[in-house]
Amino acid sequence: MTTQPTRAGEVYERIAANVQRVVRGKPDVVRLAVAALFSEGHLLIEDVPGLGKTTLARCLARSIGGTWNRIQFTPDLLPGDITGVQVYHQHGEEFVFHPGGVFANVVLADEINRGTPKTQSALLEVMSEQRVTVDAVRHDVPRPFLVIATQNPIEMAGTYRLPEAQLDRFLMRLRMGYPSLEAEVMVIISDRAGVDPDELPAVVDIPTLQTAVAEVRGTRIDTALVRYAATLTAATRQYADVRYGASPRGSIALIRAAQGLAATHGREYVTVDDIKQVAHPVLDHRLILTPDAELRQRGAADVVADLLAKIPVPVAGAAGA
Amino acid sequence: MRTRTCWLLAASAVPGLLFAPVFGLRALVLPVVAVLVACWAAVELCERLPALRPARPALAFLLGLLALTGVSLPHTTFHGLPTVDGVRALVAGFTDSWQLTLQSTWPVRPEPELLLFVPLLVLFAAMAGIELLRWPAVAVLPSLVLVALSQAFVAVSGVWAALVALGYAAAVAGLLSSRAARGAVVPTVALCLVAGVAGAALGPGPAFSLRDSRSAPAALPRAASPLSEVATRLSNPDEVVFSHSGGVPVDRWRLVVLEDFDGVTWTPPDRYHRLGVGIGPPPEVTVPTAAHSARLTVAGSGPWLPSQAMPAAVDGVAPLVDRTTGALLAPDRAGPVEYELRWWAPEVDPERLRDSGLSTDVVPGGLGIVPPGVADLARTATGGARPTFRTALVLEQYLSREYRVATGADLPTGSGWPQLRDFLLETRRGTSEQFAAAYVVLARIVGIPARLAVGYRAPRPPAGGPVVVRNRDVLAWPEVAVTGVGWVPLDPAGAAGGDDSARSPLERVTAAARAGLPPPDRLPDPPLPPPTTSAEPGPGFDLPRLVPLVGLGLLALLAVAVLAVPVVKAVRTWRRRRLTGTRGVVAAWCEARDLLRAHGAPVTPGMTARDLAAVADRSVVDGLHRLAAGLDVALWSGAGAGGGDVAAAWSAVREIRRALARRPVGARLRAVFAVR
Structure with missing residues (x-):
């Protein structure tokens, strides 16, 4: 088995290097974000304000040489602003479709929980269908299509929490977390040096990205790992503190995300560490805990961590060692 | 290798000489030394001629038998060369001599037909020990078995027990002083000393002899009274x-x-x-x-x-x-x-x-x-x-x-x-x-x-x-x-x-x-002897004699319980080392995991090598990451693992072991005797 970096690995290196010129001290988050990109999955970045959610999304969008749109969700944002509308043209005496914000390779949905449920639903439909239907006419969004949404978990007044069923559409939910002291110093210096996300060059063109995505789809994954991922997901459904566990879509997401992560490491195969590393981003937002567990301040992350510690990791073809 | 071989041969010589109460020290020294010198010669020869190394056990065996024939059975040789009679005598040494010894009063006559089994046992113990020298703690076991056998024949006690324990402990300490087995030095030496002191406490007489329980009367010929x-x-x-x-x-x-x-x-x-x-x-x-x-x-x-x-x-x-x-x-x-x-x-x-x-x-x-x-x-x-x-x-x-x-x-x-x-x-x-x-x-x-x-x-x-x-x-x-x-x-x-x-x-x-x-x-009619005061009916046992016996029994139990853990671990490691391919790499990981668990690392069933590296001491992180890389390739790449991968995995384990060997003595002792 080759140990040379794969094409997807090279693509990751280029994007990561570009993004990290602005987003300092968060290599793991950047890696997971690119893994989601490789897996053709959408990304929800959730954390308190000021940690660089939007910056990361902007950097990622700018690094890819395709089109990108930023949609700032507000209560008065309409579904038509997302999907586009049919406008009557007097000259041609016809209805012409004016595409909305989702018609781009990378869509940055900022503060998605500030939009109304109706607007959110319009976006979420596009995320799963990858097309828009207006007046019975289907309009496909460009490929690749990646939605990077951000939301603020505090200041809940005037916001509309995303329903769990719709959260399931996101491949991963990432939390930025506070940077370390060193990283924060670097952030301040880079801000003072005037590195603007919008000035970042595109380092990967769309065909190259699509080649990498195709390669990631072919990343080898052992049956034992598939079974492990399924066991992990199934265990969330039997856990005492969980009211609704992850669905089979969660298992699929786990495998796809692990393949994406393996590609960022330049590997052509998935390891158990890949699955464990993506378990929290993939599963945490798919679990609905019991009220009792929530009263005990127990989070979905605790549940997943507990399962990761308890479920034995597989050792393919090595029984008896 | 040479230094450890010397210590091993010394450790094998001690139990051979423990048969001295049966044969006399003078009769034993020459044949025992002869077979040990032969073993040393075999090791030296293999060191100088690496091509001979695979045949080292056979070489040691042959040289040992030749030396033994020359020293103990010179009458069977023809101009110094072994003959069929010599071979027959050696075979009888394997099969009959120990029985003849049990049939004799002790000390027995120092005749080859009775004596041969002792140098032969020493030869086997030395050969086995040399082949196990890669794991010094395991290499001690053959000589330890021979110690047990010699003590079954006749147990030394009193001052001799203490002196013998000291001698054996010194030899074993020398053997275990290599870096890989340094952790086992203190407990082994301590146990030898405890055994010796316990033997000394029993008093000057023979504490136990197989002859007492396995006396073998000679067959009585048919003859007129x-x-x-x-x-x-x-x-x-x-x-x-x-x-x-x-x-x-x-x-x-x-x-x-x-x-x-x-x-x-x-x-x-x-x-x-x-x-x-x-x-x-x-x-x-x-x-x-x-x-x-x-x-x-x-x-x-x-x-x-x-x-x-x-x-x-x-x-x-x-x-x-x-x-x-x-x-x-x-x-x-x-x-x-x-x-x-x-x-x-x-x-x-x-x-x-x-x-x-x-x-x-x-x-x-x-x-x-x-x-x-x-x-x-x-x-x-x-x-x-x-x-x-x-x-x-x-x-x-x-x-x-x-x-x-x-x-x-x-x-x-x-x-x-x-x-x-x-x-x-x-x-x-x-x-x-x-x-x-x-x-x-x-x-x-x-x-x-x-x-x-x-x-x-x-x-x-x-x-x-x-x-x-x-x-x-x-x-x-x-x-x-x-x-x-x-x-x-x-x-x-x-x-x-x-x-x-x-x-x-x-x-x-x-x-x-x-x-x-x-x-x-x-x-x-002569007067009756005065009634003895101790003749009153008692519980049927002699308490003052019972207490040291019970103490010794408890001590033996404790020693077995304490020794059992490192011995079982050593056997487990030995078995793991024999695995090849993917199983060999996984065995190396299991060994590293168990080592770290014994040293207090919080290991859970869901941990991978990288997870363990995240929580383990910084000194072992490099080794664990190397191990994790090898595991990934062996388990998940589909390419499997070759001999080099297994060797690399065990090399990482050795690196981890060396890092752990730098921990304080107390922590290492606890790890040696930790059950998991």
């Missing part, structure tokens, strides 16, 4: 049987002692062992003893050799011996033999002998069905007195006084109840055979422990020449067991005695005791 030949011999009186010469007068020589009587035949006990270098006086003889010797030349054939009651050693032949009767047996004797006999004789004064009690430890033999009238006769003969040595003398005098010795051609024969009843109640005439047999049965009826000896009286010694014993001197006599003195021969037929110059020291004392005996009607 000398008792049945008494009359035959008397009918051919001038035939020379044997001659003897020595410094001390001897009045009789025994051939066999008969203890069991079923009413028809008298049979000797079946407790013969090979006579070793020498045996001391029996433990029941508490009076001082003196050593005497004589040179005997025995004519004719037959298995029985003339002997004394307490033989010490025999030079010239290698007979079987019954330590309780002193009888010597040469099963394969087909012609005349000449040998020197040394024996112990008790030294006791007549008054003390006369006042002695009879041994209560001896179980009187059988009597068969006693004919009517004989029991009354026994009580009449002893005056109804309590059984003491005086009573025994009174019974002897009664027979001497009331019965006649038969002479001439028509001699009575037989010593079963029909003949004895005729002798005692009707004819009152018999040979020494009837006198002795009658004495023994009468004595047993009144409770005197007695047995029947058959041999020869010694005629008066001629001036300046050997004493020639002929058929006419054949004699049967009874012996009674006297407390502290042993078996004292009596002479109810009055046929053994000449004048004082022909009597042995014990016979002279017995004659003096006999002379000072009061008349039978004024024979006082």
Whole structure:
């Protein structure tokens, strides 16, 4: 088995290097974000304000040489602003479709929980269908299509929490977390040096990205790992503190995300560490805990961590060692 | 490698030399050193010629056998080269010598046929240890097994136990002082010392011997009882049987002692062992003893050799011996033999002998069905007195006084109840055979422990020449067991005695005791011994002896429990090291995981090597990451793992082990004995 970096690995290196010129001290988050990109999955970045959610999304969008749109969700944002509308043209005496914000390779949905449920639903439909239907006419969004949404978990007044069923559409939910002291110093210096996300060059063109995505789809994954991922997901459904566990879509997401992560490491195969590393981003937002567990301040992350510690990791073809 | 080999050979030599109480140190040193030097030569040869390395065990084995043949079996070689006889002797050393050793009195004669199994065991232990040197803690095990075996043969105790433990501990510490096994040094040395001190606490005597529980009597040849030949011999009186010469007068020589009587035949006990270098006086003889010797030349054939009651050693032949009767047996004797006999004789004064009690430890033999009238006769003969040595003398005098010795051609024969009843109640005439047999049965009826000896009286010694014993001197006599003195021969037929110059020291004392005996009607019943205060009924065990035994048992249990953990771990590691391919890499990971768990790392079933690296000590992180990389390729890439991958994984484990070896001694000790 080759140990040379794969094409997807090279693509990751280029994007990561570009993004990290602005987003300092968060290599793991950047890696997971690119893994989601490789897996053709959408990304929800959730954390308190000021940690660089939007910056990361902007950097990622700018690094890819395709089109990108930023949609700032507000209560008065309409579904038509997302999907586009049919406008009557007097000259041609016809209805012409004016595409909305989702018609781009990378869509940055900022503060998605500030939009109304109706607007959110319009976006979420596009995320799963990858097309828009207006007046019975289907309009496909460009490929690749990646939605990077951000939301603020505090200041809940005037916001509309995303329903769990719709959260399931996101491949991963990432939390930025506070940077370390060193990283924060670097952030301040880079801000003072005037590195603007919008000035970042595109380092990967769309065909190259699509080649990498195709390669990631072919990343080898052992049956034992598939079974492990399924066991992990199934265990969330039997856990005492969980009211609704992850669905089979969660298992699929786990495998796809692990393949994406393996590609960022330049590997052509998935390891158990890949699955464990993506378990929290993939599963945490798919679990609905019991009220009792929530009263005990127990989070979905605790549940997943507990399962990761308890479920034995597989050792393919090595029984008896 | 060379230093560790030296320590290993030293550790193998110690248990070999622990057989010294059986063979004597001098006899053991040369063969043991020879096989160890051969092993060293094999190792050195393989170091210099790496091509020979795969054949190292065979090379060590061959060189060891050659050295052993040269040192212990030179008579089987042809100009220094081994022969078929030598091979046969070595095979017998594997199969028979340890059994022959158990059949012998100790210390045994240092003959190759008995000794060979010790250097062979040392050779095997050294060979196995050398092959296991990669794991020094495991390499100790063969020598440890040999220690256990030597202690099963005869356990050292007292100061020797402590010294041996120190020696072994030093050798093992040297062996384990390599970096990989340094963690096992302290517990191993500590255990050796504890075992030694425990052995020392048991006292000076042998604590245990396989010979006690696995005594192996030699097979008794089919031979006519000398008792049945008494009359035959008397009918051919001038035939020379044997001659003897020595410094001390001897009045009789025994051939066999008969203890069991079923009413028809008298049979000797079946407790013969090979006579070793020498045996001391029996433990029941508490009076001082003196050593005497004589040179005997025995004519004719037959298995029985003339002997004394307490033989010490025999030079010239290698007979079987019954330590309780002193009888010597040469099963394969087909012609005349000449040998020197040394024996112990008790030294006791007549008054003390006369006042002695009879041994209560001896179980009187059988009597068969006693004919009517004989029991009354026994009580009449002893005056109804309590059984003491005086009573025994009174019974002897009664027979001497009331019965006649038969002479001439028509001699009575037989010593079963029909003949004895005729002798005692009707004819009152018999040979020494009837006198002795009658004495023994009468004595047993009144409770005197007695047995029947058959041999020869010694005629008066001629001036300046050997004493020639002929058929006419054949004699049967009874012996009674006297407390502290042993078996004292009596002479109810009055046929053994000449004048004082022909009597042995014990016979002279017995004659003096006999002379000072009061008349039978004024024979006082000796006073009863004072009642002992400890005779009250107790729980049935001796507490002061029980406490150290229980302590030792607990100590042994503790040692086993403590040792079991590192031993099981070592075996587990050994088994893991044998795995190949993907399983080999996973085994390396399991080994690293268990090592870290033993050192306190919080390991869970869901942990990968990288997870463990995240929570483990920083010193082992590199090794764990290398291991994780190897695991990823072996398990998930689909390419599997080759020999190089397995070696790399175990190299990472060694790196982790080295990092852990830098931890404090206490932490390492806890890890060695941690159950997981």
